[in-house]
Amino acid sequence: MTKTIATTAPTQTKTSSTVLSVLAAGILGLGIITVAGHVQAATLHDAAHDVRHTTGFPCH
Amino acid sequence: MFQKIAVSALIAGFGAGLMAALLQFAFVQPLLLHAELFEIDPHTALDFVTVQRGPFDVTREALNIVFSALIYTGYAFVLLAAMVWAEERGEPISPRAGIVWGAAGFITMHMAPAFGLAPDMPGLNGADVEARQIWWYGTAACTGIALWLIAFGQNWAMWGAAIVLLAAPHLIGAPMPDMLTQVAPPELAASFAARTLGVALAVWVTLGLLLGSVWHSKLAEG
Numbered sequence: 001m002t003k004t005i006a007t008t009a010p011t012q013t014k015t016s017s018t019v020l021s022v023l024a025a026g027i028l029g030l031g032i033i034t035v036a037g038h039v040q041a042a043t044l045h046d047a048a049h050d051v052r053h054t055t056g057f058p059c060h
Numbered sequence: 061m062f063q064k065i066a067v068s069a070l071i072a073g074f075g076a077g078l079m080a081a082l083l084q085f086a087f088v089q090p091l092l093l094h095a096e097l098f099e100i101d102p103h104t105a106l107d108f109v110t111v112q113r114g115p116f117d118v119t120r121e122a123l124n125i126v127f128s129a130l131i132y133t134g135y136a137f138v139l140l141a142a143m144v145w146a147e148e149r150g151e152p153i154s155p156r157a158g159i160v161w162g163a164a165g166f167i168t169m170h171m172a173p174a175f176g177l178a179p180d181m182p183g184l185n186g187a188d189v190e191a192r193q194i195w196w197y198g199t200a201a202c203t204g205i206a207l208w209l210i211a212f213g214q215n216w217a218m219w220g221a222a223i224v225l226l227a228a229p230h231l232i233g234a235p236m237p238d239m240l241t242q243v244a245p246p247e248l249a250a251s252f253a254a255r256t257l258g259v260a261l262a263v264w265v266t267l268g269l270l271l272g273s274v275w276h277s278k279l280a281e282g
Contacts, residue, residue, distance in 0.1 A: 018148055021062035022141045025069065029137025036130040038193055050092055050120065051127035054084045054256050056170055056179035058192035 061144075068280045069140045072270035073133030076263050081128040083259040085121065091252045092181055098244040099183035132267060139165045140271050142204075146212070155272040162268020163261075164207045170260040172203035172226075174253070176234030181252040183244035187235035199229035 036048055037057045045052075045060065052059040143161050147153050173196050180186060206225035209218045242249070274280050 015148070017061050018144065021065055022145045024062055025065045025137045025141040025144075029069070029134045029139075029141065032130060032134030032137065036127055036134060038196075040189065047123050048127045050089065050124050051084070051131060053092060053179065053181055054080075054088045054128075054259065055131055056174050056177070056256055056260070058177060058186065058189050058196055059180070060186075060189055 064275075064280050065137070065140055065144060068271060068274045069136035070133060071274050071279060072140075072267055073136030074129050075270050076136065076267035077129030077132035078125065079266055080132055080259065080263040081125040083262060084124060084128065087255050088252065088259060089121075089124070091248055091255065095181040095183045095244045095248055095252065098248075132263065135165060135169065135264075136267060136271060139267065140275070142208070143271060143275070149212070151212075153272055153275045155269050158268035158270070158272020159265055160268070161271070162265040164211075165268065166261050166264035168204040168207060169200055170257060170264070172229070173199045174257055176230055178249075178253045179256040181244060181249055184242045184249060185237045185240060187237050191235040195229065195232075195234050199234075202226070202229050 035044070037052055037055060039045075040060075049059065139161060143153050143158070151157065176199060177186075177192055177196065186192060202225040206222040209222035209225070213219050213222060
């Protein structure tokens with residue numbers, strides 16, 4: 001029983017660290033795409049205008 | 061782990077973004093600037109060859125580089141998150157696998173949304189922008205999940221769900237304008253849509269290749 005705990009604990013720690021890292025990376029990536037590609041604030045829209053059209057995002 | 065993802069995504073995303081900016085400058089920007097002339101004056105009858113590029117605007121081109129790098133860095137984070145998650149489940153990350161991941165990213169973020177909402181240049185008419193954005197996000201999400209199910213699903217229930225997810229956004233249909241009142245010539249619009257998709261495919265495949273190459277290199281260790 002003790003042996004089982006000793007072998008599974010590091011794996012669980014590694015997996016939960018990976019899950020958190022993957023989630024954080026995914027959310028950060030989507031955040032960047034949303035701000036740079038989709039937020040309609042006038043200044044942001046004007047600055048990103050050409051790239052939004054080129055990337056196929058609904059621009060205006 | 062997060063640091064390794066962040067460093068890899070920043071390197072690959074920035075590299076792919078620069079490539080996107082270069083391809084945009086060479087192949088897309090001339091059409092975009094030409095289209096804007098029609099946006100200003102619909103009755104402008106201009107020679108296609110001579111007016112394609114106006115005076116060089118440094119600020120505008122610099123912003124294009126910045127936002128290309130930003131957007132492809134965002135894509136790099138999302139794509140690498142999926143690649144790392146798959147690696148944990150037994151699919152090793154490699155440059156060759158990265159190319160396939162890049163193609164899947166292109167289908168998810170460009171091809172599937174473009175199937176309903178063709179990349180539109182300035183001067184084209186569209187439905188309410190918020191409605192189109194909601195459809196864009198929904199389509200990208202459905203397509204991404206569907207491709208994951210096709211690649212990693214283990215039975216027909218999963219593959220069937222993938223087919224439903226792939227088709228659903230297009231059966232529902234993208235928001236379209238009530239009236240088609242575009243002023244830009246269709247020849248220009250067709251070229252614009254085709255070129256933006258071509259550029260996106262080239263850049264996405266490069267992004268996947270870069271991510272697959274950087275991940276196991278010393279660069280990723282920061």
